[in-house]
Amino acid sequence: xxxxVSIVNLSKTYADGHQALKDVSLEIAExxxxxxxxxxxxxxxxxxxxxxxxxxxxxxxxxxDGHDIVRDYRHTRALIGLVPQELxxxxxxxxxxxxxxxxxxxxxxxxPAYVERLLKDLSLxxxxxxxIMALSGGMKRRVLIGKALAHEPKVLFLDExxxxxxxxxxxxxxxxxxxxxxxxxxxxxxTHYIEEAEEIADRVGIIDGGKLILVEDKQExxxxxxxxxxxxxxxxxxxxxxxxxxxxxxxxSGDGCRLTYTYDPRxxxxxxxxxxxxxxEAGLVVKDFKTTQSSLEEIFVSLVKGRA
Amino acid sequence: MNVQAVKVIYKxxxxxxxxxxxxxxxxxxxxxxxxxxxxxSAIGERIEQIDxxxxxxxxxxxxxxxxxxxxxxxxxxxxxxxxxxxxxIYEVMSAPVSFLEILLGYVGAAATKSLIIGLIILATAGFFxxxxxxxxxxxxxxxxxxxxxxxxxxxxIGLWADDFEKLQLIPLLVITPLVFLGGSFYSVSMLPPVWQxxxxxxxxxxxxxxxxxxxxxxxxVSVAVSLAMVLAFLALCLxxxxxxxxxxxRLRQ
Numbered sequence: 001x002x003x004x005v006s007i008v009n010l011s012k013t014y015a016d017g018h019q020a021l022k023d024v025s026l027e028i029a030e031x032x033x034x035x036x037x038x039x040x041x042x043x044x045x046x047x048x049x050x051x052x053x054x055x056x057x058x059x060x061x062x063x064x065d066g067h068d069i070v071r072d073y074r075h076t077r078a079l080i081g082l083v084p085q086e087l088x089x090x091x092x093x094x095x096x097x098x099x100x101x102x103x104x105x106x107x108x109x110x111x112p113a114y115v116e117r118l119l120k121d122l123s124l125x126x127x128x129x130x131x132i133m134a135l136s137g138g139m140k141r142r143v144l145i146g147k148a149l150a151h152e153p154k155v156l157f158l159d160e161x162x163x164x165x166x167x168x169x170x171x172x173x174x175x176x177x178x179x180x181x182x183x184x185x186x187x188x189x190x191t192h193y194i195e196e197a198e199e200i201a202d203r204v205g206i207i208d209g210g211k212l213i214l215v216e217d218k219q220e221x222x223x224x225x226x227x228x229x230x231x232x233x234x235x236x237x238x239x240x241x242x243x244x245x246x247x248x249x250x251x252x253s254g255d256g257c258r259l260t261y262t263y264d265p266r267x268x269x270x271x272x273x274x275x276x277x278x279x280x281e282a283g284l285v286v287k288d289f290k291t292t293q294s295s296l297e298e299i300f301v302s303l304v305k306g307r308a
Numbered sequence: 309m310n311v312q313a314v315k316v317i318y319k320x321x322x323x324x325x326x327x328x329x330x331x332x333x334x335x336x337x338x339x340x341x342x343x344x345x346x347x348x349s350a351i352g353e354r355i356e357q358i359d360x361x362x363x364x365x366x367x368x369x370x371x372x373x374x375x376x377x378x379x380x381x382x383x384x385x386x387x388x389x390x391x392x393x394x395x396x397i398y399e400v401m402s403a404p405v406s407f408l409e410i411l412l413g414y415v416g417a418a419a420t421k422s423l424i425i426g427l428i429i430l431a432t433a434g435f436f437x438x439x440x441x442x443x444x445x446x447x448x449x450x451x452x453x454x455x456x457x458x459x460x461x462x463x464x465i466g467l468w469a470d471d472f473e474k475l476q477l478i479p480l481l482v483i484t485p486l487v488f489l490g491g492s493f494y495s496v497s498m499l500p501p502v503w504q505x506x507x508x509x510x511x512x513x514x515x516x517x518x519x520x521x522x523x524x525x526x527x528x529v530s531v532a533v534s535l536a537m538v539l540a541f542l543a544l545c546l547x548x549x550x551x552x553x554x555x556x557x558r559l560r561q
Contacts, residue, residue, distance in 0.1 A: 052401075053401060053402050054398055054401045054402055054560065056556060056560055074310070074404040074406075077402060078404045080402070082402050088395035088398060089396065090394065092327070097320075097323070100316070101316045101320055102399060103312075103316075104313060104316030105399060105400065105403040105405065106312075106313070106403050106404060107312050107313060107403075107405075147399065
């Protein structure tokens with residue numbers, strides 16, 4: 001299937017010489033949620049800004065729905081909605097007016113019924129005649145989402161959608177993103193909240209220093225790079241790992257009460273039964289044990305650190 | 309052509325003027341009315357006719373030009389500067405709109421506002437001095453051309469300015485002195501010969517002269533030269549705006 005967004009060898013060097021993107025290539029399938037993870041200054045916003053037409057690329061090409069974003073900008077931009085990172089809104093504008101403005105700006109004829117539905121979906125209907133400066137931060141962010149959706153885009157870019165947003169609103173935002181996906185909208189979000197990507201993304205792309213380090217299906221990424229660990233809690237503390245267990249590569253906790261064994265969960269033989277047997281033979285009494293899996297955050301940190 | 313975009317930008321800008329009615333329309337009208345009271349009625353009655361026109365009436369075209377120029381520049385420059393300043397310009401930059409459509413929206417609205425102000429001032433002037441317009445069509449043409457050219461000029465300033473000081477710099481330090489020294493309150497022929505020559509380097513002289521001719525058939529320079537100068541200024545502004553848009557000057561990195 002043809003990707004809805006295709007990025008080929010994209011680079012961007014700003015006038016001050018800063019190279020924000022280095023040879024980035026990426027394909028985004030229609031209807032997926034892609035999370036672009038990366039530390040501050042990694043190049044996430046630059047990438048989005050180029051696709052949306054706010055920043056010119058230095059090299060490379062981007063197509064949206066098979067059309068070049070520079071040559072066919074009218075076609076591609078009409079398909080895209082952008083929710084920027086900053087709360088950039090006209091403070092004196094009224095909610096209803098600003099959504100109608102956005103719809104018209106993207107070439108769509110007025111449709112009060114659609115705008116009404118959108119405001120109701122975003123729980124903003126009661127505020128339709130309120131000036132934006134009188135809204136809370138969370139509401140302002142929802143207004144930004146409403147503006148981005150006002151022209152019924154097929155692709156939605158959310159640049160750090162939950163930055164500075166409280167936990168409850170963040171969960172509402174995630175629910176909204178899922179609903180949008182169900183309605184057929186392709187969503188690309190940037191975040192440095194790993195839990196956000198872990199919670200809602202289908203695929204995860206990791207950007208650091210302007211380079212796209214990897215793009216993987218979230219589950220595959222976690223399986224591939226996410227090591228599992230079994231922690232064995234002992235009845236009696238140890239002063240060191242017994243020699244008979246040395247070849248298992250166990251780590252002993254500082255208090256000597258826990259042994260940690262890391263293994264590859266994809267492997268057909270994890271070695272767990274053999275280890276438990278060896279522990280028993282060594283005369284250690286097991287009080288409890290549990291397994292844990294690396295979070296995306298740990299994967300991310302290890303990837304970024306590995307490159308540093 | 310993205311007609312919807314032009315419509316919403318135009319409507320948005322006009323709504324902004326409507327919501328700040330006092331500042332947008334009442335303020336320039338009041339200040340111009342004060343000029344009429346002071347120069348037209350109070351002092352003007354003690355001044356002889358100039359080129360056969362009563363002084364109070366003589367200054368009407370100049371006062372209208374003063375308001376048109378300052379208002380066109382202020383409206384258009386603020387219209388594009390403010391979204392840049394607040395960051396909301398991102399939406400216009402990411403929308404499927406051409407630069408021509410952006411221009412039609414912003415400059416069209418600024419020119420309309422100036423035109424309305426010009427007409428209100430004209431109507432206000434009628435309360436203070438008896439007015440006759442010898443060539444109404446030429447008057448309308450000069451009015452329209454001035455509104456459009458100086459709104460374009462204001463748009464250029466708004467794109468160029470990256471802070472509020474720069475936004476005010478040219479209107480305050482360049483435009484206002486040029487209008488005052490451009491024959492708003494006097495005929496160029498009243499100046500000593502050397503200053504008459506120097507004055508011809510002031511482009512506003514041509515604007516006021518042509519505009520005054522459309523009222524009273526008296527002018528400092530030929531009407532054809534006036535018209536040519538206004539058109540040349542319009543062309544120059546269009547060229548600069550075209551260059552700014554092609555290069556993404558101060559808009560697109």
